[in-house]
Amino acid sequence: MAVGQKLEEARNRKGISIREAEESTKIRGDYLSAFESSSFDINLPEVYLRGFVRLYARFLDLDQDAILADLAIEMGNNSGKSPRKSLGSIKSMEGSENVDLVNPTSPTSSVSRKNLNSALSKPIIFTFLSLFLVILVIIGLIYGLSGNEDANDKVNTKSETIQEVSQSQLSPSENNKISEPLIYNLKLKSVGTIEMLIIDDGKNSLQEFKNIEQGWEKKIDILGSFRCYCSDLENLTFSINGKEKKADGEGAGHFSWKPDL
Numbered sequence: 001m002a003v004g005q006k007l008e009e010a011r012n013r014k015g016i017s018i019r020e021a022e023e024s025t026k027i028r029g030d031y032l033s034a035f036e037s038s039s040f041d042i043n044l045p046e047v048y049l050r051g052f053v054r055l056y057a058r059f060l061d062l063d064q065d066a067i068l069a070d071l072a073i074e075m076g077n078n079s080g081k082s083p084r085k086s087l088g089s090i091k092s093m094e095g096s097e098n099v100d101l102v103n104p105t106s107p108t109s110s111v112s113r114k115n116l117n118s119a120l121s122k123p124i125i126f127t128f129l130s131l132f133l134v135i136l137v138i139i140g141l142i143y144g145l146s147g148n149e150d151a152n153d154k155v156n157t158k159s160e161t162i163q164e165v166s167q168s169q170l171s172p173s174e175n176n177k178i179s180e181p182l183i184y185n186l187k188l189k190s191v192g193t194i195e196m197l198i199i200d201d202g203k204n205s206l207q208e209f210k211n212i213e214q215g216w217e218k219k220i221d222i223l224g225s226f227r228c229y230c231s232d233l234e235n236l237t238f239s240i241n242g243k244e245k246k247a248d249g250e251g252a253g254h255f256s257w258k259p260d261l
Contacts (some may be wrong), residue, residue, distance in 0.1 A: 003053070003070045004038030010060035011036070025059050026252035027052050040075055047206045048229065051198055055231065055252070182224045184240050184259070190216040192235030200227045225258035 011021060022029040034042050035053060042049070050068060057067040188197070194212040201207065202223035209218070214235075220226075230236050233249040240257065247255045 002038045003067060003074055004036045006062065006067065006070075007056060007060060008036040010062050014060065021056070021059065025055055027056060032056060038074065040071070045206055047198060047208050051196055051208065051229065055196065184222050184224075185242075186220045186222045186226055187239045188216075188218045188220070189237050189239075190214055190235050191237055192232065194235050195231040196229070197231070197236070198229040202226055225256065227254065227256035229254050 011018075016024075018029050018032050021027075021032055025032075031042065031044070031052060034040070035056060040049060044052070050071065053071055054064050054068060057064045186201075188199070190212050192214050194216075195210065197209040197212060199207045199209075199220060201220055202225050207220065228247075229252075230247065231252045233247045233251060233253050233255060236247040236255075238245055238247065238257075240259075245257070249255065
């Protein structure tokens with residue numbers, strides 16, 4: 001039985017609608033409808049998708065690990081790749097015989113190797129001639145560019161002067177903004193139990209934590225900002241570079257932070 005069919009039948013057994021399930025799980029109704037129709041190709045990172053399906057399965061009193069295992073099978077079957085094609089045999093450029101790659105000692109293989117070697121000898125000659133021409137062109141460019149060294153020195157000196165003037169015209173506050181680091185130290189802490197926490201650290205990577213107990217702490221380096229999904233926002237606190245903060249909201253939901261510019 002497909003994952004979507006299992007989810008839909010479990011919801012019908014509980015006698016609740018998609019809207020009621022959305023209000024209880026804090027998962028969008030269109031996502032829940034897509035899950036029940038086994039349409040998992042939606043605009044969600046895979047870790048978010050698995051997290052939402054796990055929460056929905058727990059809400060419907062289903063075996064979460066079994067549902068996720070079935071989900072992995074379905075997603076794997078839907079991402080099939082075309083089989084690699086055989087390269088076949090190598091045909092000589094001057095003869096009609098094929099080179100036997102399996103048995104190179106066969107009589108036909110020796111004849112084919114002779115034809116192949118004679119065919120390859122011609123491109124080698126042209127390669128050497130092309131290389132010689134390239135070397136001549138490089139030597140000519142070197143002599144041509146040597147006469148422009150003085151002009152290049154003047155241009156470089158002028159560019160350095162412009163750069164120095166531009167930097168001197170920046171106010172102290174603007175210089176501080178340029179040198180301000182983009183890496184922040186994020187420290188997460190739970191003041192109660194949290195079933196699931198997914199962190200996007202701003203570096204195109206997601207970190208997932210499950211069944212977090214009270215007093216749990218975790219340090220993460222973030223790039224510029226971060227966002228997260230938490231099943232129990234009221235039990236999550238965090239600090240940025242030592243400054244204590246608290247996630248807004250209660251229950252399951254999303255939360256994000258970025259520096260004040």
